[in-house]
Amino acid sequence: MNLEDIVQKTKTYYCLECGKCTSICPVSRYDSGFSPRMMIEHALLGFEDDLVHNNKLFSCLTCYTCQPECPSDVDFPVFVREARGMAQDSGQHGICAHSGQLQSLARLMTNPAVRQNRLDWLSNEYRVSDKSDVLFWVGCAPYFEPIFEDLEFSALDIARASLKTMNLLGIEPRLLPNERCCGHDALWTGDIETFKKLAEHNAAQIKEAGVKKIVFSCPEGYRTFKMDYPDYVDLDCEVVHLSELLAEKIGQNGLKLKEVRKKVTYQDPCRLGRHMGIYDAPRKVIESIPGIEFVEMQHSGRESICCGTSAFTNCDAYSNALRAERLSEARATGADLLITACPKCQTHLKCAMTDKGDEHRAIPKIEIRDLANLVAEAIGEK
Amino acid sequence: MAEFEPQIIAFCCNWCTYAAADLAGTSRVQYPANVRIVRVMCSGMVNPIYVLKAFEGGADGVLVAGCHLADCHYLDGPNKCDDMVAKLRKMLHVLGLEDKRLRREMVSTSEGVLFARVIREMVEELKELGPSPFKAKMEAPA
Numbered sequence: 277m278n279l280e281d282i283v284q285k286t287k288t289y290y291c292l293e294c295g296k297c298t299s300i301c302p303v304s305r306y307d308s309g310f311s312p313r314m315m316i317e318h319a320l321l322g323f324e325d326d327l328v329h330n331n332k333l334f335s336c337l338t339c340y341t342c343q344p345e346c347p348s349d350v351d352f353p354v355f356v357r358e359a360r361g362m363a364q365d366s367g368q369h370g371i372c373a374h375s376g377q378l379q380s381l382a383r384l385m386t387n388p389a390v391r392q393n394r395l396d397w398l399s400n401e402y403r404v405s406d407k408s409d410v411l412f413w414v415g416c417a418p419y420f421e422p423i424f425e426d427l428e429f430s431a432l433d434i435a436r437a438s439l440k441t442m443n444l445l446g447i448e449p450r451l452l453p454n455e456r457c458c459g460h461d462a463l464w465t466g467d468i469e470t471f472k473k474l475a476e477h478n479a480a481q482i483k484e485a486g487v488k489k490i491v492f493s494c495p496e497g498y499r500t501f502k503m504d505y506p507d508y509v510d511l512d513c514e515v516v517h518l519s520e521l522l523a524e525k526i527g528q529n530g531l532k533l534k535e536v537r538k539k540v541t542y543q544d545p546c547r548l549g550r551h552m553g554i555y556d557a558p559r560k561v562i563e564s565i566p567g568i569e570f571v572e573m574q575h576s577g578r579e580s581i582c583c584g585t586s587a588f589t590n591c592d593a594y595s596n597a598l599r600a601e602r603l604s605e606a607r608a609t610g611a612d613l614l615i616t617a618c619p620k621c622q623t624h625l626k627c628a629m630t631d632k633g634d635e636h637r638a639i640p641k642i643e644i645r646d647l648a649n650l651v652a653e654a655i656g657e658k
Numbered sequence: 659m660a661e662f663e664p665q666i667i668a669f670c671c672n673w674c675t676y677a678a679a680d681l682a683g684t685s686r687v688q689y690p691a692n693v694r695i696v697r698v699m700c701s702g703m704v705n706p707i708y709v710l711k712a713f714e715g716g717a718d719g720v721l722v723a724g725c726h727l728a729d730c731h732y733l734d735g736p737n738k739c740d741d742m743v744a745k746l747r748k749m750l751h752v753l754g755l756e757d758k759r760l761r762r763e764m765v766s767t768s769e770g771v772l773f774a775r776v777i778r779e780m781v782e783e784l785k786e787l788g789p790s791p792f793k794a795k796m797e798a799p800a
Contacts, residue, residue, distance in 0.1 A: 375705050375707040377710060377749075380711060384714055384753060384792055385753070387792050390792070391754040392752060392753055396751075421748070422748035423745065
C-alpha cells in the first residue's frame with residue numbers, strides 16, 4: 277500500500293485540520309513532538325519521509341481516544357497501522373520494547389514445523405475437554421511468564437483463574453496445544469506478512485477442532501479475532517470476552533459468590549473499551565461480588581487513559597509519564613485494588629511501579645489484579 | 659544426501675572466550691568449522707533478541723560464552739548472562755525448541771582446548787538432534 281492508497285482507504289482527505297485529535301491525544305499531552313494532526317497533514321501533502329520514516333509513527337497507542345472526536349470520522353488508528361505497514365516495508369520497525377523479543381517470538385511461531393510445549397502449566401485441578409466446542413484462548417501467557425517474572429506478574433495465573441471460573445460455571449473448555457500468537461502486535465506494528473501467516477495457522481487449527489465458540493481473557497486477542505481475522509481468514513465461530521461470559525452467567529446456576537471486602541476501581545483496556553465497546557460487562561461482574569465497593573477513576577469508560585504502550589513498541593519516558601498519571605488517578609479514588617481486564621495493562625502499570633521516581637515525580641503504588649483473578653477468588657477457594 | 663552440518667552461532671566475550679578461540683587457533687587445536695563467532699564485549703550484554711534472531715535466521719544451535727564468574731572485566735557480566743539464559747530457556751522450551759540448542763559456557767582466555775571441546779560436543783549433539791525446526795521456514799518452497 278502506498279501513501280495515496282492509505283489516504284483513500286482511511287478517508288483522511290476529509291480532515292479539517294481542526295486538531296481535536298492532537299488536543300485529546302494522551303501521547304501529545306506529554307510529547308509535544310507527537311501530533312496526529314500533523315501526521316495526517318504530512319500524508320495529505322505527500323510528505324512520505326516526514327510521516328513514514330519518522331520514529332514518532334510508532335509512538336501512537338492506537339488507543340482510539342481520538343477517532344470518536346473527529347468531526348470528519350477519520351480512522352486515525354487504522355491510518356497509523358497502514359502507514360506502519362509502509363514503514364516495515366522500508367525496513368523500519370520502530371523501537372520495540374523488551375528488545376523486540378515478543379515480535380521475534382511471533383515471527384518464529386509462523387513456522388509450520390513449530391511444536392510448542394505451551395500447556396505445561398495445566399494441572400489436574402482444571403477440567404478441560406478435547407471434545408468441547410468451546411475453546412479457551414490462552415494466548416501469549418506462557419511466553420509472558422518468563423519475560424515478566426521480575427514484575428511479580430503471572431499471566432498464567434490469569435489463565436488458571438479463567439479456567440477455574442469457567443469450570444465452576446459448568447464449562448469444560450478445550451485448549452489448543454499448538455495455538456499460535458494471535459498476531460495482534462504484528463498487525464499493529466505493520467508486519468502484515470507475519471500476521472497473515474499466524475491468522476492462517478490459527479484459523480486452520482480452529483476449523484479442524486470444530487470449535488463453535490472462543491473465550492478470551494485477553495482483549496487484544498478478542499479484538500483481533502472479532503475484528504481483524506474476518507478480513508484475512510474464514511472463521512466461523514462466536515468470539516466472546518470472559519467478562520461478557522461472566523456478566524451473562526454470574527448469578528445463574530445457583531452460584532454463590534463469597535464476600536470480598538475491598539474498595540476497587542477499574543482500568544478500561546483500550547482494546548476492550550474503545551475498540552470493542554465493552555464497558556458495562558466488567559463493571560457488572562465486579563459489582564456483583566458482595567462486599568466490594570466500586571469506585572470510578574476521574575477518567576473512565578470512553579475517556580479512560582491508556583496504560584501507555586501498545587503492541588510493545590516505543591515504550592519511553594512519555595509512556596511512563598502516562599502510567600504515573602493513571603496510577604495517581606487510581607490512587608486518588610482511595611481504592612486499594614485496581615482491576616484490569618488486560619494482561620498488558622497489568623504488565624505496563626506494574627512495570628511503572630518498579631520505577632522509584634524522584635522528588636518531582638512520585639510513582640503511586642496500588643495492588644493490580646486481573647478481573648479473572650478477582651472473580652476466581654470470589655467464586656471459590658484459591 | 660550429504661551429512662547434516664549444523665550451523666552454530668557463538669556469542670563470545672571479547673576478554674575471555676574470544677581470546678580462547680584465538681588461542682585454540684594459534685595452538686592448532688582442531689575443532690569443527692560449524693561455528694560462526696560473534697564477538698561481544700561481555701557475555702552480560704548478550705540480549706535475548708540476539709539469540710532469538712540467530713534462531714530466526716536458521717541457526718541450529720547458539721552458544722553464549724564468556725568469562726568465569728570472578729574474571730569478568732565488568733564485575734557482574736556472567737551473572738547477568740546466567741539470568742538471561744535461564745529466562746530464555748523457559749521461553750524456548752514453550753516454543754518447543756530442544757534445550758541443547760542453547761548452550762551457556764564459561765571459557766577463560768587460557769582454555770583454548772576447552773573451547774574446542776565445547777564446539778566438538780555441540781556439533782555432535784546437534785547432529786543427533788537434526789536441523790532446527792525454524793530452519794524449515796528458509797528451506798521450504800515459498
